[in-house]
Amino acid sequence: MADTTILDELIVGRVEPRIYAFTTNTIPNYLKVGDTYRPIKVRLDEWREHYPHLKHEYDESAKVADDVFFRDYSVHAFLEETQHCERLTKGIFPGIYFSNEFFKGATKKNVVEAINDIQQDFDAKGQRYQFYRVEDGLPSEQKFASTGMWKLRPNQAETVRKFKSAIAKGRKNLLMYAVMRFGKSFTSMCCAKEMNDGKGAKLVLVLSAKADVKNEWRRTVESAENFRNDYEFLASKDFVRNPKVLDVILKEQHKKAVVFVTLQDLQTLTIKKKYKHLFKQKFDLLLVDETHYGARAGKYGEILRNTKNYVPDKASKKDGEDKDSAAEMNDAVKAFKVKVTIHLSGTPYRILMGSEFEKEDIIAFCQFTDIVKEQKAWDEKHRQEILDEERKAWENPYYGFPEMVRFAFHPNESTRKRLDSLRKGGVTYAFSALFEPVSVKPLENNDHKKFKYEQEILDLFQVIDGSKKDENLLGFLDYDKIKDGKMCHHIVCVLPYCASCDALELLLKRKRSVFKNLAEYKVLNISGHEMPREYADVEGVRKAIDDCEKKGQKTLTLTVNRMLTGSTVPQWDTMLYFKDTASPQEYDQAIFRLQNQFVQELKSEGADGKPSDVIKFNKKPQTLLVDFDPARLFRMQEEKSKIYNVNEDKAGNSKLEERIREELTVSPVICMNAGKIRRVEAAEIMEEISNYSRNRGVADEASKIDVDVTAATKSEAIQQAILKENPLGDKKGFVLDPSKGEGDDLEVPEVLEKAADNNDPTGESSAETSKDQEELRRIANQFRAYCARILFFAFLTKSKVQSLEDIIACMDAGENVRIAANLRISKKVLKAIQKYFNRFILSAWDYKIANLNKLSRDESLDPLQRATTANSKFDRLGESEIVTPGKIADDMVALLPEKELKRIAADGEKILDISGKTGEFAIALYKRYQKIDPKIDVSDLILTIPTSSHAYEFTRKVYEALGLNINNIAEQFTAYDLIAVKNKNGEIDYERIKNLLTQKKPFNKITMNDKVTSKGKHMKIAAVIGNPPYQKEVATKKSETNGQVPRVNVFHLFQNAADEITTTFTSLIYPGGRWMLQSGKGLKEFGYAQINDPILDRIDFYPKASDGFDAVEIGDGLSVVYKNVKKTNSGFTYCYHGAGDPITCHLDNPGDAIISLNPSDEVIMKKVSKFCAAKGFPYMHDRILPRTLFGVESDFVEMNPSKVKELTEGMDIAETEIKLFTNDRAGKGGRAKWYVAKRSVLNVKPEYQKCIDDWKVVVSSANAGGKMRDWQLAIFDPNSAFGRSRVALATFKSEAEAKNFYKYCNTYFVRFLFLKTEDALTSLGKKVPDFGDYSNANAILDFTKDIDEQLYRLVGLDASEIAHVENTIKEVDKSRSDGNEE
Secondary structure (H helix, E strand, O other): OOEOHHHHHHOOOOOOOEEEEEEOOOOOOEEEEEEEOOOHHHHHHHHHOOOOOOEEEEEEEOEEEOOEEEOHHHHHHHHHHOOOOOEOOOOOOOOOOOOOOEEEOOOHHHHHHHHHHHHHHHHOOOOOOOEEEOOOOOOEOOOOOOOOOOOOOHHHHHHHHHHHHHHHOOOOEEEEEEOOOOOHHHHHHHHHHOOOOOOOOOEEEEEEOOHHHHHHHHHHHHHOOOOOOOEEEEOHHHHHHOOOHHHHHHHHOOOEEEEEEEHHHHHOHHHHHHOHHHHHOEEEEEEEEOHHHOOOOOOHHHHHHOOOOOOOOOOOOOHHHHOOOHHHHHHHHHHOEEEEEEEEEOOOHHHHOOOOOOHHHEEEEEOHHHHHHHHHHHHHHOHHHHHOOOOOHHHOOOOOOOEEEEEEOOOOHHHHHHHHHHHHOOOOOHHHHHOOEOOOOOOOOOHHHOEOOHHHHHHHHHHHHOOOOEOOEOOHHHOHHHHHOOOOOEEEEEOOOHHHHHHHHHHHHHOHHHOOOHHHEEEEEOOOOOOOHHHOOHHHHHHHHHHHHHHOOEEEEEEOOOOOOOOOOOOOOEEEEOOOOOOHHHHHHHHHHHHOOOEEEEEEEOOOOOEEEEEEEEOOOEEEEEEOOHHHHHHHHHHHHHHHHHHHOOOHHHHHHHHHHHHHHHOOEEEEEOOEEEEOOHHHHHHHHHHHHHOOOHHHHHHOOOOOHHHHHOOHHHHHHHOOOOOOOOOOOOOOOOOOOOOOOOOOOHHHHHHHHOOOOOOOOOOOOHHHHHHHHHHHHHHHHHHHHHHHHHHHOOOOOOOHHHHHHHOOOOOHHHHHHHHOOOHHHHHHHHHHOOHHHHHHHHHHHHHHHHHHOOOOOOHHHHHHHHHHHOOOOEOOEOOOOHHHHHHHHHOOOHHHHHHHHHOOOEEEEEEEOOOHHHHHHHHHHHHHOOOOOOOOOEEEEEOOHHHHHHHHHHHHHHOOOHHHEOOOOOHHHHOOOEOOOOOEOHHHHHHHHHEOOOHHHOOOOOOOOOOOOEOOEEEEEEOOOOEEEOOOOHHHOOOOOOEEEOHHHHHHHHHHHOOOEEEEEEEOOOOOOOOOOOOHHHHHHHHOOOOEEEEEEEOOHHHHOOOOOOOOOEEEEEEEOOOOOOOEEEEEOOOOOOEEEEEOOOOOOOOOOOHHHHHHHHHHHHHHHHHOOOEHHHOOOOOOOOOOOOOHHHHOHHHEEEOOOOOOOOOOEEEEEEEOOOOOOOOEEEEEEEHHHOOOOHHHHHHHHOEEEEEEOOOOOOOOOOOOOEEEOOOEEEOOOEEEEEEEOOHHHHHHHHHHHOOHHHHHHHHOOOOOOOOOOOOOEOOOOOOOOOOOOOOOOOHHHHHHHHHOOOHHHHHHHHHHHHHHHHHHHHHHOO
């Protein structure tokens, strides 16, 4: 059992009224007897201020029945009247604090006797003592007094003062950021009374997304003397009864009005008609309650939807009731005529990230810590009065406001392993995947009621329950202090899918017998597809929990979103958070559901049967939030603290730790590791966030940051810089488009103009169409790309910087000039960003700047750690600048023999990274030499040619960390410049490249224009290693390429250069495996030469690039090719890194033959080859028709709109017309459709004219082999043609032949053979036998029977080979159904 000492001190539990007694030497021979409704320790600590050495003698519950209590008065009466104990009077102990609750000679035994007597009197229904009863057992929410003038508390008064100041300055759109229990409705009405020179707003409109809050507004208006005589409260029912009720109030009664309207009201036709005249009224004040629900709701769902492996949960309307339409709220706000608007919100995080509100518009900024401060300040102010019983503790306006204790627990072992496995498999939102049912949709077979990973979830809940143990997770439901304190009585469990609720409900029911504690809970499934009818409305759920509370029945509520925004369930005291969320707003909205007060009134009866006295019992002094993702909890805490600090202080980030420390005092966080429970400190959260940042690349950091897109409309400098950027994550990476020169007039997109007009910094509510949204995302990512440059600067500079302002100040100093130039950032742009960006967004940038800069200057790390940290910051830069993972770089360097490495160092030779990005190979080489002999000096051994100016800076940072010679980094040219070195014939001059690189000149001074010869002394480059650029764009006219930018392979040119430069070894990375198949543009001759090169020593092939290179998607994988000039044996080692363990084998150089990329296929392919040779069958590749068969280019429809019309059902086609299947436009955005056009538009060669009237079997030209996506095999009938989006495998005169051929191509076996070559048309079908005759009369296949069985028999496959074929295709199909297909 874990040591729970820390929890024992922290956990209070549900505190029932108790009698306590203590003695003190200050007042000898007396016993103090009192009662308390708070924890005994709290009460005794208050008394210790007067009696520091008091001794706690006794305490006991003041309960005589489940709902009946007594006061200390009854005990006092027994001590005086029965035991004749004399009560202390003033003056006996002069100078000592006086209390009349001390009794002379009284003992603990006397108190016990008193309590027993009180119990007996109650049981006998006597009248000697006064008893307090709970009238209905229902919770009583603590409110202000129901009559009289309500007094503004200090924070409310300050809000009203700021409101007056704001409207005096002409501000009309204001924000009141205040958490629950602040009193937003009362404060808002006080603001209303200050309008019109203190005469008050005549007409106030309250617009809410939630109907639940109506009674709170009504109570405020009608109960407080501040408003009740001046204002009438009106809601939908009032208008339904009398549509002219507002005229009666305003014109006949001459009173003011508060009109409460919900979105549902405005959407309900009957009510909307009654409200019709409201739209003509001019409201003095509009109060938008919980404004974050509506127009400003963050689009965090998009983050989830765009994440790999995310499965959308199309929730039923039952669960969606709390999710309101942003557009509808926005429209509603705009529909009314108003003078001033106040937006009310307790979680306005996304709002604050916008620029809608300037600082003077924010009239309140109150978080939970502020409420707790006020709560404690009131207690402190009235401490003496409470001790003297002149005031009651429950008179505190915040009485019953619970303390939230947060458990940041890692899941149990089996669950952790499953989560790790999911994450390694590329699942970003692993918790949602863990709790994913077999089906998220309701199915008849009940798959929606079964978890995919049921055992892990059962294990997790058993540990929570205490029926199983785990050293990293406390079984808190079995923890005595929680059980005895009646905590965790009403738990709400937040799950990712509606079907998850169904599955968990069934699991807990089926496995009820294995639980010690959970078996006691009644499960309320309020979000599932199987949700009971009685939970269909919110009141039904509340009633169910009320009924359970009366009976002492514990509850476990299962939800996804329902009742987590705006709804109040006072009994909820614990939340288990199992859902992934990227939204601080969503997270806080959910956890704040726990913070509603749960206060119960206890009343005693007087002689007349009416209540003579009332006490209030806090039934929920503490709540528990249990988050099973500690890192997420820490990040959310950091985000909340940052937002607060930005508002309070310009240099808020510098005081972040102080703010977090303050919040941890108010709401402690407990964690558990290796059986040890401890309280989390602010420094740990800061360190955890730093570690989180440490393990993320700068581009990844930038991708998550908010940007103020409207800044581009306010500054031409920002426009010019941002709109030239490639979007972050774009294939082009950080290389700026050279076609966009400094003098270009870049037009600001219309969506930005809309955002600026709407004062909408993120543009989210201004992007009205999908096209707008797409454009907005692109622009936001262009901003993020520029942000990444700034963050790179923060990491690269040696100056201490903590903000954008610091970067601006140091840019002109020393080497910062070079760094800024190479990163392409300018002071002019940075100053404009500082001036025009929203301050909350800018603060988030500053925070990342400070973190990265601090990390880069961490002197506690050794050289290798500093270099590795630096390398981790420079993640994927673009398609042509793929950073090699450390493991791959290590493996490539490990191929270099130790003996040769020692010789290279001893002889002063060099090792060249031919295309450096982030110094990854320098690190790998440094590590290898350290392992061989740390004494070997490698400082001058490694040369690097960067791929770009920013890659130079990244590499230099690593060199500096490792103590390498920075003059060995090429500074005057890049890797791309190498392959631009040409001879007189326009061919790459490899010999000149060698002479340039090996000349006796500092490497950083070499240029591609140097005059060199092969004569004289040259340094020796013994090994060339690297991950060269794979492709580059070719500048050409758009009209020649259908609007698409053509790209050509270049990686092979670097291999050719490396072969010329090296004296001994090369180890380079190539894209894919098509070069081995002698396929791809310009790769046939290269592939043949390389695969047959006698010095080829080893090939490692990764069919899925992401298996070796995280987050890298290259369709046909990656190859690592190692060549050794000193090699003497024949053939080469081949290692296939597919599913499962790598397969390693020795292959002979194949000559003209084509090798199988997967060695497991080799036996099968040899059988196919033997079969074709024996039968004389050719391969299908020779039959496939050209892609330009009908001469229709991808931009045909765009360029000739008048020549086509879209085909519709039943359309007549003239004899002179044909059906044409082609793209509606060129480029990636194009979609293939059927059109009708004249035959004359086709440009068909004579030998292919007949194809128009033939039956055609076609596939997608982009995915012809079906390797990555569906190949879209289809039959096109006669009188049809198609554009470049399709390619014909074959044509036939009869439909029967076409159908038979279609069946043949759709078999497991033939699909398998198509996969054995690349999707590229140059190799398509090279392994697929072509039987020639596909008529029913052919002598080979019977097309009415199972074709696969016949093919397996013809080729001679055994059972294991058949299984391999079919499993391969099933895996391909599964990967598409899992969502990998685009």
